[in-house]
Amino acid sequence: MASRQNTNNAVLPGFRLTLGYTLVYLSLIVLIPLSAVFIKTAGGGWDHFIASVSSPRVLASFRLSFGASLVAAAINTVFGLLLAWSLVRYRFPGRKLVDSLIDLPFALPTAVAGIALTAIYAPKGWVGSLAAEHGIRIAFTPWGVLIALIFIGLPFVVRTVQPVLEDLEVELEEAAASLGAKRWQTFRHVLFPALLPALLTGFALAFARAVGEYGSVIFIAGNIPLVSEIAPLMIITKLEQFDYSGATGIATVMLAASFVLLFVINSLQAWSARRIGRKA
Numbered sequence: 001m002a003s004r005q006n007t008n009n010a011v012l013p014g015f016r017l018t019l020g021y022t023l024v025y026l027s028l029i030v031l032i033p034l035s036a037v038f039i040k041t042a043g044g045g046w047d048h049f050i051a052s053v054s055s056p057r058v059l060a061s062f063r064l065s066f067g068a069s070l071v072a073a074a075i076n077t078v079f080g081l082l083l084a085w086s087l088v089r090y091r092f093p094g095r096k097l098v099d100s101l102i103d104l105p106f107a108l109p110t111a112v113a114g115i116a117l118t119a120i121y122a123p124k125g126w127v128g129s130l131a132a133e134h135g136i137r138i139a140f141t142p143w144g145v146l147i148a149l150i151f152i153g154l155p156f157v158v159r160t161v162q163p164v165l166e167d168l169e170v171e172l173e174e175a176a177a178s179l180g181a182k183r184w185q186t187f188r189h190v191l192f193p194a195l196l197p198a199l200l201t202g203f204a205l206a207f208a209r210a211v212g213e214y215g216s217v218i219f220i221a222g223n224i225p226l227v228s229e230i231a232p233l234m235i236i237t238k239l240e241q242f243d244y245s246g247a248t249g250i251a252t253v254m255l256a257a258s259f260v261l262l263f264v265i266n267s268l269q270a271w272s273a274r275r276i277g278r279k280a
Helices: 002-010 015-043 046-053 056-089 095-101 110-121 126-132 142-167 170-178 183-211 215-221 231-240 244-279
Strands: none
Touching: 015 244, 046 056, 046 244, 056 095, 056 142, 056 183, 056 231, 056 244, 110 126, 110 142, 110 215, 142 183, 142 215, 170 183, 183 244, 215 231, 231 244
């Protein structure tokens, strides 16, 4: 009886009230707006939905948005891990400055980021002019979109992986080395399994941010039909044409595709965490 009483006292009071507020808040902020997107799309009819999302321009924007977002998230996962590793494991001049600059895409207005990237990678910019000498054009092409998505997604990977690296004990690596493991074997069998859930989380966050990015991409993309138009731009175009059901149709496809991919990534993350727990 005493044990049961202690268990009940250990639970914070107000659970039902807190849960009620949580559900109401979640419904107002997330569920109701997302439901409105699906309802508005359904109001236009199935034929209009198919016509809106299957036009050549829209399909090309889907390929660019999702393809560039996947590539950018993958690149950020690799280089974000390297950057987080350098910040955690090494001490070098300017380390705190580099650590602060990582958060710059968080604080920088997206329009400012887009203008800055365009100025650098345009044919007359610092980097763009050097690339133009070799016949390479970066700005106003899909390459420019990819660079913008890498820029805005890198902090998500670094800030997700960095705390995990800080919690990993160096003694684990030293123990693996004392047992004869090489550096690659130590990384593969000791470090990578512990970092995998954080890497998947960082990948998912970077991808989710990249798919919906508009401000920093719109300037450097050039918005050339069938070449460098992103899906958010097509939504804006539909809204300017007062085709609200068409805009919500494109948004529905983006929402569904993003949800499926994030669900797969979260499932892999949970599976990886369970596997690490069983090994531990």
